[in-house]
Amino acid sequence: MERDDRSTKLASPVTADDHRHGPDDAPVTVVMYGDYTSEDSRSAHSAIKRLKERFRDDMRVVFRHSRHRDAHPQADRAAYLAEAAANNGHFWEMHDRLMGYSGTLDEAAIAGIASEFELSDTRLEAGHPYATKVNSDIDRAVRSGINDTPTIFINGRRHDGSTDEQTLQAAIEAAR
Numbered sequence: 001m002e003r004d005d006r007s008t009k010l011a012s013p014v015t016a017d018d019h020r021h022g023p024d025d026a027p028v029t030v031v032m033y034g035d036y037t038s039e040d041s042r043s044a045h046s047a048i049k050r051l052k053e054r055f056r057d058d059m060r061v062v063f064r065h066s067r068h069r070d071a072h073p074q075a076d077r078a079a080y081l082a083e084a085a086a087n088n089g090h091f092w093e094m095h096d097r098l099m100g101y102s103g104t105l106d107e108a109a110i111a112g113i114a115s116e117f118e119l120s121d122t123r124l125e126a127g128h129p130y131a132t133k134v135n136s137d138i139d140r141a142v143r144s145g146i147n148d149t150p151t152i153f154i155n156g157r158r159h160d161g162s163t164d165e166q167t168l169q170a171a172i173e174a175a176r
Helices: 039-058 075-087 091-099 107-116 130-143 165-175
Strands: 019-021 028-034 059-065 151-154 157-159
Touching (some): 019 091, 039 165, 075 091, 075 130, 091 107
Parallel strands (some): 028 059
């Protein structure tokens, strides 16, 4: 059975509102829809981070929030924390901290990380404006046919292979 375009192509192009790392004219753009509480997202993040160091200016990384199908209760709060840090110009530092966290991102862990970045944990509620950005990313995920994390697009096409470093490297090299 052939997939429809919605599940193979990135429905929402990268814009200035996205969290981007790397040159806008890089020959390869990797868009990752991820969830900070998903072990699979954390693993894919590690591989993408190493590949970004290897490919440098030939690769741009974009991160968008999504939810793992078995969403952890703290998934949204972790995403709001990343957006709070972004508001202070520290999205990628917070992103790396959350993705690299070795334990379970429970309430105490999120409060502790918020404190490390001198952010108030009380701003991480569903009604806060940070929720708008997170929900916008999740809406874009739905439009792209995403129902799990991580989901990766390379140059606008869904990567259906493994998210291990070797497989992603081969896909990136093919896209270059």
